[in-house]
Amino acid sequence: MDYFYLQLQVVVAEQKFLRDQEATATTLEDRFAELETRLKALGKHLKAAAAQAAQPVEIVLPLHALDVAPTELRSTLLQEIGMAKVDSEKRLQAIEASVRLRNIEKRARAVDAFAGELKAFVDDEKLRKRGGAAAADADIERRRAASMTASS
Numbered sequence: 498m499d500y501f502y503l504q505l506q507v508v509v510a511e512q513k514f515l516r517d518q519e520a521t522a523t524t525l526e527d528r529f530a531e532l533e534t535r536l537k538a539l540g541k542h543l544k545a546a547a548a549q550a551a552q553p554v555e556i557v558l559p560l561h562a563l564d565v566a567p568t569e570l571r572s573t574l575l576q577e578i579g580m581a582k583v584d585s586e587k588r589l590q591a592i593e594a595s596v597r598l599r600n601i602e603k604r605a606r607a608v609d610a611f612a613g614e615l616k617a618f619v620d621d622e623k624l625r626k627r628g629g630a631a632a633a634d635a636d637i638e639r640r641r642a643a644s645m646t647a648s649s
Contacts (some may be wrong), residue, residue: 608616628635
């Protein structure tokens with residue numbers, strides 16, 4: 498009776514193993530199909546990028562600059578600079594954000610009073626050496642045994 502029961506357990510375990518392997522194979526096939534589509538899309542993208550990179554970029558310089566005197570160019574440049582709109586609100590917001598970030602970083606680097614005192618205490622070697630966690634556990638066991646013998 499035991500022999501047949503053991504054989505049945507072996508057959509059930511093998512069937513479970515085969516089901517798991519089939520599920521793994523199905524998952525791998527799905528992943529493989531997904532990766533194939535991604536690879537094809539990536540190949541198309543690379544071909545398009547290579548085609549764009551092969552096209553030369555034309556830099557067109559304004560020809561009217563050759564006919565204009567340097568003083569006129571300078572005055573035109575100054576006019577364009579004067580017409581540029583400076584968004585002071587955005588600039589102030591950016592400055593405030595950088596100040597807030599600096600303050601957060603400063604607070605993160607700062608040592609609080611307790612941590613400073615603890616560091617000084619440890620640096621001055623005011624701690625007594627006790628032997629670590631093992632010694633503490635042994636001490637606890639010793640006290641427990643002493644209390645058990647005292648209560649008995």
